[in-house]
Amino acid sequence: MTTDDEPELEQEAAELVRPYVITNGRDLLDDQQFSLITLVTVHPEPPRTKPLDPERLGVLDLCSGGFLSIAEIAGHTRLPVGVVKILVSDLVHEGHLCSRAPVPSAQLVDRQILEEVLNGLQARFG
Numbered sequence: 001m002t003t004d005d006e007p008e009l010e011q012e013a014a015e016l017v018r019p020y021v022i023t024n025g026r027d028l029l030d031d032q033q034f035s036l037i038t039l040v041t042v043h044p045e046p047p048r049t050k051p052l053d054p055e056r057l058g059v060l061d062l063c064s065g066g067f068l069s070i071a072e073i074a075g076h077t078r079l080p081v082g083v084v085k086i087l088v089s090d091l092v093h094e095g096h097l098c099s100r101a102p103v104p105s106a107q108l109v110d111r112q113i114l115e116e117v118l119n120g121l122q123a124r125f126g
Helices: 005-022 054-063 070-077 081-094 111-125
Strands: 039-042 097-100
Touching (some): 039 081, 054 070, 054 081, 054 097, 070 081, 081 097
Antiparallel strands (some): 039 097
């Protein structure tokens, strides 16, 4: 093995260990609290706690501009979605972030009701 191979091996090892280290060895969440489209943002009055690690600070910085989905946070941070869910769960639990369920898709409206509204508007306004 030459010294040229060592940086490659260190990088591969870092990629394998890093998610484990970031989550403090915790596994994926059992509950379905966060989906890919769950929206999170910084809490208006975050608590004063111990210093946060760089990954958590990065998530807080990303979310400071408004609501972001779990998938967007994972894309920006280049962390696996499972790791992002654990980080966000911790930050929500500690009061740094607040989450909300994604906006449900609109229900289909009955076509007959829409036609009646249109007919009423045409009768009223010509």
